[in-house]
Amino acid sequence: MLTFIIIALTSFVSYRAFSNQSxxxxxxxxxxxxxxxEWYRLxxxxxxxADYTHLIFNMLTLFFFGTYIERFLKTSLGETQGGIWYIALYITALLVxxxxxxxxxxxxxxxxxxxxxxxVSAVVFAFILINPMSFMGIMFIPIMLPAFLFGVIYxxxxxxLENKQAGNVNHSAHIAGGIYGMLFIVVLFALSVDANILQHFIEQIKVSSWEDLIHIGY
Structure with a gap:
């Protein structure tokens, strides 16, 4: 539910802004x-x-990964507390x-x-931390990799690309957001339910076999 609210609000403002330079x-x-x-700009x-492609790609990614993280936090921490922490993750990730x-x-x-x-990167990397052996890929490329390997390559x-200053993409924001998303979940679960998410992440990778590392096709 909260993911849909974020998507709706972001889509509405972005749509209005497409024709409103002010x-x-x-x-x-x-x-x-x-x-x-003007700190609110952070x-x-x-x-x-920037455009519809930019908006749709980000919101689709948030839909697929955000709904999972929202449900995971609510299941693990309770409906209200989980929802609050999910919103906190998203908002603080924008800032950080x-x-x-x-x-x-x-x-x-x-x-x-x-x-x-x-x-969005923070949410995606939170998913990678929780499910490192789930398969992930890029649209239209029929090769799927374990989430942790996908994250490393990304x-x-x-x-x-950041060092080359390629294009108009803010790669440093993607990197910072991804790292922050993982740290947020690690610290949150260590403090709230005394759970070692990082150890769980490592153990999932250790028990996997080499056959688990690549999947051709969808």
């Missing part, structure tokens, strides 16, 4: 404006997207994932940033 200017991540005290940028960019671009008057990718590729 709204974009008010909400977009703009480092000099943040430095002047969160509001997450309800904006953009901080490296803010530190780097603080004085750049030409930089603009938008999109929920950092928070991070390495993101670091490479």
């Amino acid at each position: 709204l974009v200017n008010k909400l977009i991540f703009y480092p000099p404006a943040v430095k002047r005290g 969160l509001s940028y997450g309800v904006l997207h 994932s953009i901080l490296p960019t803010y530190a780097k671009q603080m004085h750049n008057h030409y930089y603009r940033g938008l999109g929920a990718s950092g928070a 991070v390495v590729l993101s670091i490479y």
Whole structure:
């Protein structure tokens, strides 16, 4: 339910902003404006997207992984508490994932940033932490990899592309969001139910066989 609310709110604001530049200017991540005290931009940028493709890709990813994480947290921690922590994960991931960019671009008057990718990455990597041996892949590519291996490749590729400064994608937000999503779950379960999620992650990988590491086809 909460995932659908996030998707609906993000989609509504993004849709309105597609034809309203004034709204974009008010909400977009703009480092000099943040430095002047407009701190809300460290969160509001997450309800904006560059175009329909950007929006649909992020919201579809959030739908598939967010509904699982929401259900997992509610089942593990209780309906109310789990829901609160799920929202906390998403909102704080928006903030944390953009901080490296803010530190780097603080004085750049030409930089603009938008999109929920950092928070979505946090949710995806939370899923990877909980289900490292679930198969994941990329649309239209008929090769599926265990989630943990997919995550490693994704991070390495993101670091490479960030260093090359390829395209208009904020790869550092993806990396920071992914790492934060995993840390959030590890700390949350250690403090709330005294569960060692990281040990569970390692044990799932250790008991797998080499045959489990690749799957051709869907």
